[in-house]
Amino acid sequence: MGMCSSCESTRVATAKLILQDGRMKEFPYPVKVSYVLQRVTDPATFICNSDYMDFNGVVYPVSGDEELLPGKLYFALPLSRLRRRLPADEMAALAVKASSALMKSASGKCRCGRKHHLDDGALEIDSSAVSLRKAAAEATGGRVDRGGSRRGSRGKYTMILSAIPE
Numbered sequence: 001m002g003m004c005s006s007c008e009s010t011r012v013a014t015a016k017l018i019l020q021d022g023r024m025k026e027f028p029y030p031v032k033v034s035y036v037l038q039r040v041t042d043p044a045t046f047i048c049n050s051d052y053m054d055f056n057g058v059v060y061p062v063s064g065d066e067e068l069l070p071g072k073l074y075f076a077l078p079l080s081r082l083r084r085r086l087p088a089d090e091m092a093a094l095a096v097k098a099s100s101a102l103m104k105s106a107s108g109k110c111r112c113g114r115k116h117h118l119d120d121g122a123l124e125i126d127s128s129a130v131s132l133r134k135a136a137a138e139a140t141g142g143r144v145d146r147g148g149s150r151r152g153s154r155g156k157y158t159m160i161l162s163a164i165p166e
């Protein structure tokens with residue numbers, strides 16, 4: 001009694017799409033990218049998989065024939081960013097936008113009345129990367145301690161933006 005098992009057992013892994021305005025659309029079923037581009041997003045956008053986004057890496061679109069996969073995080077970006085390098089400040093802005101959308105989505109109440117919250121670790125970052133706060137600080141010119149050797153070597157920053165299954 002009071003364990004809220006009914007709402008936790010009904011959760012389904014969804015494909016999450018962060019739109020340009022910061023809203024998030026969830027798809028609990030397989031949906032083709034071409035369908036999403038026609039019906040959900042602005043026509044002047046493309047969809048990219050957050051798993052393939054790196055600091056200063058080139059942003060590539062997901063093919064229209066592919067499906068959005070459950071448990072993955074995607075971004076709808078303007079065509080002006082297509083096949084263009086993604087600077088650290090833009091990557092940090094996208095990470096903040098995704099984190100905000102995930103927090104809004106996860107903070108709703110279920111039928112049992114219990115409020116569900118998403119942990120601060122809404123964005124998964126691999127062990128060779130800096131934390132989201134440090135990435136944002138670096139992108140905005142703040143001082144960042146990278147740890148490791150102090151002889152001027154720089155760490156490689158790779159951020160993996162994907163949803164954490166609840």
